[in-house]
Amino acid sequence: MNQQSQFDQENDLTLNLKFKLRNISPLGTAFLDISEESDLSKNGTVIEKIFDGQFENIPILIVRETENKYHAFCSVCPHERKRVRTPIYPEIDLICYAHHCHFSQIDGHVIIGPSKDSLTKYKTFFNSQTKILTITSEDNG
Numbered sequence: 313m314n315q316q317s318q319f320d321q322e323n324d325l326t327l328n329l330k331f332k333l334r335n336i337s338p339l340g341t342a343f344l345d346i347s348e349e350s351d352l353s354k355n356g357t358v359i360e361k362i363f364d365g366q367f368e369n370i371p372i373l374i375v376r377e378t379e380n381k382y383h384a385f386c387s388v389c390p391h392e393r394k395r396v397r398t399p400i401y402p403e404i405d406l407i408c409y410a411h412h413c414h415f416s417q418i419d420g421h422v423i424i425g426p427s428k429d430s431l432t433k434y435k436t437f438f439n440s441q442t443k444i445l446t447i448t449s450e451d452n453g
């Protein structure tokens with residue numbers, strides 16, 4: 313086992329314990345300056361962010377669909393509440409490696425795998441002038 317995969321496994325174990333029995337739909341509102349996120353420079357790329365004090369400090373997956381369109385999901389898998397990982401390559405599914413469930417980058421629906429439920433998707437509002445992405449569980453509509 314190489315060092316990276318060993319790190320990933322240990323990291324998964326820690327996070328899996330942390331996530332066990334946690335809410336798959338934690339509430340919160342957060343703001344992200346996309347101009348400072350170089351890992352979101354291509355369509356289909358995904359990053360993971362923890363917003364201090366929001367969403368119960370559970371990592372949020374942020375997907376760039378296009379330059380002005382972003383999606384955000386809770387990273388807790390609805391199957392058995394393990395961690396959904398950021399894909400290594402752009403434009404591939406969001407994957408929970410615990411039981412190999414694949415979720416859509418666009419709406420979080422289950423593509424393959426044992427989960428019956430989609431990932432929790434948050435509302436996103438992107439201001440193309442300020443480059444600020446607002447992510448919220450609040451229903452403002």
Ligand code: FES
Pocket residue numbers: 389390391392393394395408409410411412413425426427
């Ligand atoms: S916990 Fe994610 S597929 Fe089982």
